[in-house]
Amino acid sequence: MATLDSRIPAGPLADKWRKHKMDMKLVNPANKRKYEVIVVGAGLAGASAAATLADLGYRVKCFVFHDSPRRAHSIAAQGGINAAKNYQNDGDSVYRLFYDTIKGGDYRSRESNVHRLAEVSVNIIDQCAAQGVPFAREYGGLLANRSFGGAQVSRTFYARGQTGQQLLLGAYSALSRMVGAGSVELRTHSEMLDLVVVDGHAKGIVVRDLVTGELSRHAADAVVLATGGYGNVFNLSTYARGSNATAIWRAYKRGACFANPCYTQIHPTCIPVTGDYQSKLTLMSESLRNDGRIWVPKDKAAVGRDPNSIPEPDRDYYLERMYPAFGNLCPRDIASRAAKRVCDEGRGVGLSGLGVYLDFSDAIRRLGEAGVSERYGNLFDIYHEITNENAYRVPMRIFPAVHYTMGGLWVDYNLMSNLPGLFVLGEANFSDHGANRLGASALMQGLADGYFVIPYTIGDYLASQKPGARPSPDAKEFTAAESAIRAQTEHLLSVRGKQPVSHFHKRLGHLMWQYCGMARNRSGLEQALREIPALREEFWATVRVPGSAATYNQSLEQAGRVADFIELGELMCLDALKREESCGGHFREEFQQADGECRRDDEHFAHAAAWEYQGQGRAPLRNTEPLNYEFVKMSTRNYK
Amino acid sequence: MKTLSVTLRVWRQPATGQPGSFVEYPAKDLNPDMSFLEMLDVVNDELTMKGDEPIAFAHDCREGICGTCSLVINGKPHGPHRGVATCQTYLRSFKDGDMIVVEPFRARSFPVIKDLVTDRSAFDRIQQAGGFITVRAGSAPDANAIPVPKAEADLAMDAAQCIGCGACVAACKNSSAMLFVAAKVGHLGLMPQGQAERDRRVLAMVQTMDEAGFGSCSNYFECSAACPKLISVDFIARMNRDYLKATVKSAFKTAPLGSSGGGA
Numbered sequence: 001m002a003t004l005d006s007r008i009p010a011g012p013l014a015d016k017w018r019k020h021k022m023d024m025k026l027v028n029p030a031n032k033r034k035y036e037v038i039v040v041g042a043g044l045a046g047a048s049a050a051a052t053l054a055d056l057g058y059r060v061k062c063f064v065f066h067d068s069p070r071r072a073h074s075i076a077a078q079g080g081i082n083a084a085k086n087y088q089n090d091g092d093s094v095y096r097l098f099y100d101t102i103k104g105g106d107y108r109s110r111e112s113n114v115h116r117l118a119e120v121s122v123n124i125i126d127q128c129a130a131q132g133v134p135f136a137r138e139y140g141g142l143l144a145n146r147s148f149g150g151a152q153v154s155r156t157f158y159a160r161g162q163t164g165q166q167l168l169l170g171a172y173s174a175l176s177r178m179v180g181a182g183s184v185e186l187r188t189h190s191e192m193l194d195l196v197v198v199d200g201h202a203k204g205i206v207v208r209d210l211v212t213g214e215l216s217r218h219a220a221d222a223v224v225l226a227t228g229g230y231g232n233v234f235n236l237s238t239y240a241r242g243s244n245a246t247a248i249w250r251a252y253k254r255g256a257c258f259a260n261p262c263y264t265q266i267h268p269t270c271i272p273v274t275g276d277y278q279s280k281l282t283l284m285s286e287s288l289r290n291d292g293r294i295w296v297p298k299d300k301a302a303v304g305r306d307p308n309s310i311p312e313p314d315r316d317y318y319l320e321r322m323y324p325a326f327g328n329l330c331p332r333d334i335a336s337r338a339a340k341r342v343c344d345e346g347r348g349v350g351l352s353g354l355g356v357y358l359d360f361s362d363a364i365r366r367l368g369e370a371g372v373s374e375r376y377g378n379l380f381d382i383y384h385e386i387t388n389e390n391a392y393r394v395p396m397r398i399f400p401a402v403h404y405t406m407g408g409l410w411v412d413y414n415l416m417s418n419l420p421g422l423f424v425l426g427e428a429n430f431s432d433h434g435a436n437r438l439g440a441s442a443l444m445q446g447l448a449d450g451y452f453v454i455p456y457t458i459g460d461y462l463a464s465q466k467p468g469a470r471p472s473p474d475a476k477e478f479t480a481a482e483s484a485i486r487a488q489t490e491h492l493l494s495v496r497g498k499q500p501v502s503h504f505h506k507r508l509g510h511l512m513w514q515y516c517g518m519a520r521n522r523s524g525l526e527q528a529l530r531e532i533p534a535l536r537e538e539f540w541a542t543v544r545v546p547g548s549a550a551t552y553n554q555s556l557e558q559a560g561r562v563a564d565f566i567e568l569g570e571l572m573c574l575d576a577l578k579r580e581e582s583c584g585g586h587f588r589e590e591f592q593q594a595d596g597e598c599r600r601d602d603e604h605f606a607h608a609a610a611w612e613y614q615g616q617g618r619a620p621l622r623n624t625e626p627l628n629y630e631f632v633k634m635s636t637r638n639y640k
Numbered sequence: 641m642k643t644l645s646v647t648l649r650v651w652r653q654p655a656t657g658q659p660g661s662f663v664e665y666p667a668k669d670l671n672p673d674m675s676f677l678e679m680l681d682v683v684n685d686e687l688t689m690k691g692d693e694p695i696a697f698a699h700d701c702r703e704g705i706c707g708t709c710s711l712v713i714n715g716k717p718h719g720p721h722r723g724v725a726t727c728q729t730y731l732r733s734f735k736d737g738d739m740i741v742v743e744p745f746r747a748r749s750f751p752v753i754k755d756l757v758t759d760r761s762a763f764d765r766i767q768q769a770g771g772f773i774t775v776r777a778g779s780a781p782d783a784n785a786i787p788v789p790k791a792e793a794d795l796a797m798d799a800a801q802c803i804g805c806g807a808c809v810a811a812c813k814n815s816s817a818m819l820f821v822a823a824k825v826g827h828l829g830l831m832p833q834g835q836a837e838r839d840r841r842v843l844a845m846v847q848t849m850d851e852a853g854f855g856s857c858s859n860y861f862e863c864s865a866a867c868p869k870l871i872s873v874d875f876i877a878r879m880n881r882d883y884l885k886a887t888v889k890s891a892f893k894t895a896p897l898g899s900s901g902g903g904a
Contacts, residue, residue: 052777067698068764070804071706087784123778130780132773132831134788134797141787159797165705166800173772180768188761211753240700274673279681280702382703385728388673451777500685546688551655552754554696555688 002257002612004625007412008112013631014094017116020413021456025463032057034467037458038205038220040192040247042069044164044171044443045426046226048450051174053224054183056455058462061218062175062184063207065191065242065557070172073228073240074446077164078285078379079148080156081128081443083121088145092153094118099632101441104150104331105406105434106584106598107606107634108260110627112413113431120452121444125157127451131170135159149286150331150438150639161285161378167443171450191557194481195223195251195422198471202251202422206481210557213550215482217473221465222421222458225251226450229405229427231264233565233572234517235509237402238270238283244561245568248409248428256417257610257623259430260407261568262576265437265585266518267403268335271386271396272355276506281401282386284358284379286439289328291363291372292396294319294335296356300346307349307357307395318342326639333436333585334597334639336400340518341596343399350397357395364392400518404442406433406585407575410610410625414457415449418610421465423458425449430608435584489549492559497542501558504539508562508569511535516573521589525577532570539566571611571620578622581605602634643669644736648683650695651743656751656759662741665695672732676719677702677709679731696755704728704868707803710810711756712743717807717866725805725868745810749817749853760806762852763820770844771824773834786832796830799823801869808863808871814855819863821849822879823871829882839886846883 009020027035036059039050047069050062066072084097097118102109129135129143136144136158145154159166178184189210196204196217204219230245231237252258269284295315297303302310318338320327328335339356342348349355363372369392373380380391387397408430415423415431426446433441471477515528539562547553581601582591591599607624614620645668653660667683674682677699684694700708704725711726713719719729734740742756750758788796802823809817825842828834834841857876864873 048777055776066700066708067760068804070764070767071700071708073701073706076701076703076705085783123780125783126780127775127777129783129786130773130775130833132796132828132833134793134800134827134831135783137788137790137793139790141789141793142784159800162705162801165803166797169800173767174775174777176764176767177772177774179764180770186764188764240706241702242700275671277671277674277678277682279675279678282703381723382728385704385724385730388730388732455777498689500688502681502685544688546691546693552696552757555694 001621002418002623004418004610004623005412006625007414013115016112017119024456024460027459027463029057031467035221035462037222037224038218039224041226042175043072043074043226043228044168044446045450047171047175048447049224049226049425049454050184051178052451052455054178060184063187063190063192065210067188069175072168073243074168075165077443078161079287080158080163080440082155082440083125083157084118084155085122085125087143088154090153092155097121100151101438102632103637104438105436106637108583109432109434111629111631117432117445117448120448123452124444124447128167128170131173133166133170146287147290148439149329156440164443192247193485195254196477196481197254197419198475198477201420203471204478206485211552215485217478217482219470219473221462221470224423224425225428226425227428230568231402231405233569234402234512235505236278236281238267238281241279246561246564249564249568251409253613256419256422257410257612259410259608259610261572262579262586263406263435264402265332265404265406266336266400268332268339268400269358269398270401272350272352272399284398288358288376288379292358292360293317293362294328294356294358296342296347296349303347303349323639330639331436331438336518337587339400355397355399358398359395404437406435406437414460415453416461421461423454425454435586492545493549495543497544499542500544501555501562505562507535508566512569516576519587519589520576525573528573536566575609579605644672644731645669646734646738646740649739649741652755653752655754670731674731676729677727696757698757699727702727705803707805710745710805712810714741717745717810718868723868723870745806747809747815750806763804765852766821766845766848769848770841773828773837788832792830796827799826799871799875802871803869807866807868811862811866814858816857817849817854818857818876819871821845822875825879825882826875839889842882843886
């Protein structure tokens, strides 16, 4: 059984991080050069970590499966990044950002981590502005803000609808500087296929060069995974097609605990599905909810009508009706479930009946078309490209889609997993968002982890490791890992069955969406837990992977990732089944209030569930880390 | 629903440096709301089931922001529409019975890896030479300590939108990377935070661009027309001015006295 020591520093909430920074061990500058750190992934968390660790003097190797670190999917985040700057003088503070995040996460995150996140949020904006990130400005030249879901203050910084892109390019520029200086060795087109554990510590990885197919071994003093989330288990999602769980899944199979895998965020404002060929769902930024109003017809007989012909009294602005205090800006999980509910009632719009209107006509009357275009022009363009509809004239149609995963590898306060030497940053870890993430908080967490947390906490671990004591890449653990990868690859190529990889991914996606999506229940989850293992067997018996292992082979890459998604999907369903309560993005139909809201069970489930791998064919072990709320009272979320 | 059928004429090349050729593939009964890349997904699944190797093509976000997708479609980088990437191109832009020619981005500095996938790492090397503002984490002043006039921040953002796809290079008969480099130089040069390294940046990035084998600019401006973010060629003029100024300054500059040396 894994030991889950959260290492939360003692003392008052607001002093924990400051005190912890004083208490942690340091590595002297001359010794830093002797330590080698592997960073896998170069999104916001990975690029900022790799750049900052190299700047401190560590020798860093950074691996990305993309052709360039600038491609990571952080780039697609649209709306913004939160920070408790209180530049708007509207009552924001570190405590308020902390509190909103804790409450938004439905009291399932760790107080200490979230408070630290809120504290360093202000440094992130300073750092990014200094890097030249072209944030939106007011005429006086100072930074502009907008509001986002789950908050009643304006604390979101943004760069048009491309905030993620600009922040990633900032982190990428910092990383590029260190690569140019020779301090980071960058390996592109390189996919991590296994974690190597020596004497209980993470000490290296095995990597496949996606161009040549060659496998290589890399030993290090510490390994940092910043490989993003696992929402592509659902096949259709707002993730990039290449986003995958392979790095964290294989770390899990080497002993790292996987926490709260069932916590999935379904984003309320995405463009609806049109056909089964579809590869991708496109998000329409939550920032649109600042000025757009969400509605469906009151009467289901009106759903086929031209929306502009439906008069005001016949429209149901259901979020404004159900949640008058937060209205269209209620948190994502709540907005998504409300959309599902009105569609289940037969009031959904569009060909499939799975859509609701997001209407800008009021905003256009108020701000003019130019005013709306300045705020959201690129989003209206994207919408037009995909649907061939002009959202300045007819309301957008939107529907919830999988967008983010709050679960991930378990980490302690230092962002180290239960495997010493393995650090996990950004969306790949579980730590800060509880059961639901607020908008504009993913960018904040990725950069907090990379720029301001790991540079301190990794030193505390490395100081306990003798400089230069990392194992040789010829050690037996590396050899064993490499052989296992070769065996798996040969198996995949040798089946020569009758279905392409995409076939299995689609079927897994359907199962997950049906049984482990916006609403879950016992019998559905049990059904999924029967069907997914059968799907896994069928995959290994009948998949067709063309080509060879010694070339650029996208089918082979995809096959390995889908094999992992199938196993992870099963764990997600198991976690959802065992969590017999509703909280945040995890909604169990059996556990709801009379008005359809989540009914948490703090007595039995105020904990993180950290699953521990027990070997192929054996049930994983469910460890728990209790969540002790010392400073905030757990209460029922109320956005009404 | 009305569907369409097209014939694809696709560049196939097994690996870098090996000969390639065009191969025709039918793509039948397609939904016009399907994206161009989703059509390639469908064709690839059919090829896989027939025992052929699927067509390799680069893609990731499929929402026009990561810059991974490329493709020259009927002679145009990123296809028929202005201001969008290949991944945002939908079949409703084509007619039933069309022959569609699909090629990789062709440029000496972008060698083909396989089929439609090219190696654009030269762009990363240019960025590594100077596409940054040096700032150590934790050392930055308060973000509002340095005001940036809105007009300049907006203009910087226009340049900063570059997605690094390389369409500008593919569209240029000289395979010039001027628009790409100018976008980065322009973005950072417009921000007050970018002034300290302004000269050094433009000199280093242009030098690396030249070393990577990209051609010169002949002012045809095909780059901007093909750019999925419609980045303006004005940034090229701006970079040329910066480059000239920095060159002149460096010619007359005396070397700074050594600033290193031990303290007490």
